[in-house]
Amino acid sequence: MEMLSQLTSDDYKVILFGIIVILVYFLLLRYKRHLWENRRKARCDYYRNVYLKSDEWKRKRYVVLKRDNWKCVYCGNRATQVHHTRYAKYNIGKEPIDWLESVCKSCHDDLH
Structure with a gap:
């Protein structure tokens, strides 16, 4: 408890910045995965519905x-x-x- 009371406002800003960086990183990973899945689905759809019928x-x-x-x-x-x-x-x-x-x-x- 005593350690928490010694934190300055700058320390809180650094901690908050770190948390924001981590959250943005995970959101970007999720978005990248989403894009990859959409491209994979588009390739599969083309393969099944267009190419195999050509x-x-x-x-x-x-x-x-x-x-x-x-x-x-x-x-x-x-x-x-x-x-x-x-x-x-x-x-x-x-x-x-x-x-x-x-x-x-x-x-x-x-x-x-």
Whole structure:
């Protein structure tokens, strides 16, 4: 208690400034996270709703299924889907054919 009574008004200003700095820092972190989430959601929406319905994807999908002889690379059953082994995060649609593999629905569900 005695220590608190020895604090000057300048000490209180320094403490208050420190608290404000910490609060602003956490607000900026939260805002940055919010922006990142919005960009990620926009990429996912574009990928699902535009790219996977495009003629470009349909051609690439056909090439991969034909390359793998329409067989699942995991179980050997008839492949009906194409799985990305990696994603081109900022280059949607520019993934190389090597990053794609033919899979059946059950194996694809297991992979996800």
